[in-house]
Amino acid sequence: LSEYCNTTLQQNLPLAERNTIKHLVTKLALNTYVLESMCYYVGGLHDEELILSVDVEEAIIHKYARRLLSEATSSTIDIIGLDAATSGMNFDGLMTFEYFTQWRSFDKRIYERIFGHVEKAISFHDPKLKHFIAEHTHPSLKEACTNLEHTMWRLESLLNLLLSNHGKSIINDYSVLRAISKVIEYNFGMVATIARSSRSYSIGLRNGDLEISWAQLYCSEAANMSMAELRKLYDLLAFSEKILLNRTPYL
Numbered sequence: 001l002s003e004y005c006n007t008t009l010q011q012n013l014p015l016a017e018r019n020t021i022k023h024l025v026t027k028l029a030l031n032t033y034v035l036e037s038m039c040y041y042v043g044g045l046h047d048e049e050l051i052l053s054v055d056v057e058e059a060i061i062h063k064y065a066r067r068l069l070s071e072a073t074s075s076t077i078d079i080i081g082l083d084a085a086t087s088g089m090n091f092d093g094l095m096t097f098e099y100f101t102q103w104r105s106f107d108k109r110i111y112e113r114i115f116g117h118v119e120k121a122i123s124f125h126d127p128k129l130k131h132f133i134a135e136h137t138h139p140s141l142k143e144a145c146t147n148l149e150h151t152m153w154r155l156e157s158l159l160n161l162l163l164s165n166h167g168k169s170i171i172n173d174y175s176v177l178r179a180i181s182k183v184i185e186y187n188f189g190m191v192a193t194i195a196r197s198s199r200s201y202s203i204g205l206r207n208g209d210l211e212i213s214w215a216q217l218y219c220s221e222a223a224n225m226s227m228a229e230l231r232k233l234y235d236l237l238a239f240s241e242k243i244l245l246n247r248t249p250y251l
Contacts, residue, residue, distance in 0.1 A: 001025065001028070001072075001075075001076050001079065001080075002016075002025060004079070004080065005021055005025060005079065015079065021079060024075045024078065024079060025075075025079075027071075027075075028068075028071065028072055028075050030214055030217060030218060031064075031068050031071065032068065032072075033193070033211070033214050033218075034064070034189045034192070034193055034218055035061070035064055035065055035068055036196075037189070037192035037193045037195075037196040037197075038057070038060065038061050038064065038188060038189065038192045039061060040192070040196055041057070041188075041191070041192040041195060041196070042054050042057050042058060042061065045057075056184070057188060060184065060185050060188050063181075063185065064185060064189075127149075127150050127153040127154065128153075129146065129149050130149065130153065131149055131152075132149075133145040133148060133149055133194075134146065137194055137195075137198040138197075138198040138201050138202055138212065140201075140212050140216075141194055141197065141198055141212065141215060141216065143216065143219075143220070144190065144193075144194055144215055144216050144219035144220070145194060145219075147190065147219045147220060147222070147223035148187065148190040148191065148194065148219060148223070150223060150227075151183065151186065151187055151190070151222070151223050151226040151227070152187060154183075154226070154227070154230045155180070155183050155184070155187065155226070155230065158180075158230055158233060158234070159180070162176065175233075176233065179229040179230070179232065179233050182225070182226070182229050183226045183229050183230060186222035186223070186225060186226045187222075187226070189218060189222055190218070190219045190222050190223075193211075193214065193215040193218050193219065194215055194219065196211065196215075197211035197212045197214065197215035198212075198215075200212075
């Protein structure tokens with residue numbers, strides 16, 4: 001795709017110089033880097049032969065890879081357009097790839113504990129650091145590490161809330177599982193890219209500075225998307241609690 005964009009002219013201008021094309025290809029390259037980092041991270045755990053279960057991480061990788069393949073296919077078709085029919089690329093094979101489905105619904109209540117205990121004690125928007133991950137990475141990744149820790153804290157507070165009030169019933173709640181799985185995926189992506197880029201830059205690998213920039217960009221976007229997912233769950237819990245408090249029972 002990159003080669004096609006650099007060798008194809010439209011209105012005497014290479015496709016690669018168009019901002020919309022740059023955006024699509026950059027996004028695709030960034031997500032590919034994140035997927036690679038996840039694979040390297042889990043591969044390293046396997047190589048060390050540690051007695052660890054990486055089932056969740058591997059499930060995240062498979063899910064991310066399927067979504068990235070779909071994104072790559074649609075982005076390629078968007079860029080190539082009608083030329084896709086004569087470009088020699090096997091689009092039929094890509095488009096008939098069977099994707100796996102995700103998970104599935106929602107319950108109610110709980111407001112006081114979140115907003116009474118959590119947000120009053122520690123700001124939801126700016127929680128305090130607990131693990132100080134930045135102390136173990138390259139200094140330029142400080143903000144990325146802070147984004148990771150903030151997301152970890154918000155996810156932990158939400159999980160404590162849900163499990164203490166709903167228990168195992170949340171496994172049948174699609175909207176909750178979907179939001180949590182997304183945030184866990186973002187967290188894993190941040191961990192993998194931070195670890196990989198910090199090592200690459202520190203040992204002087206080629207494009208190490210680019211890896212640092214990619215890690216910073218991904219962690220910033222992932223933290224914002226995680227914040228949005230968790231915020232929606234918090235608001236939904238608050239709304240459900242209000243409904244329960246204002247409901248008048250029939251006599």
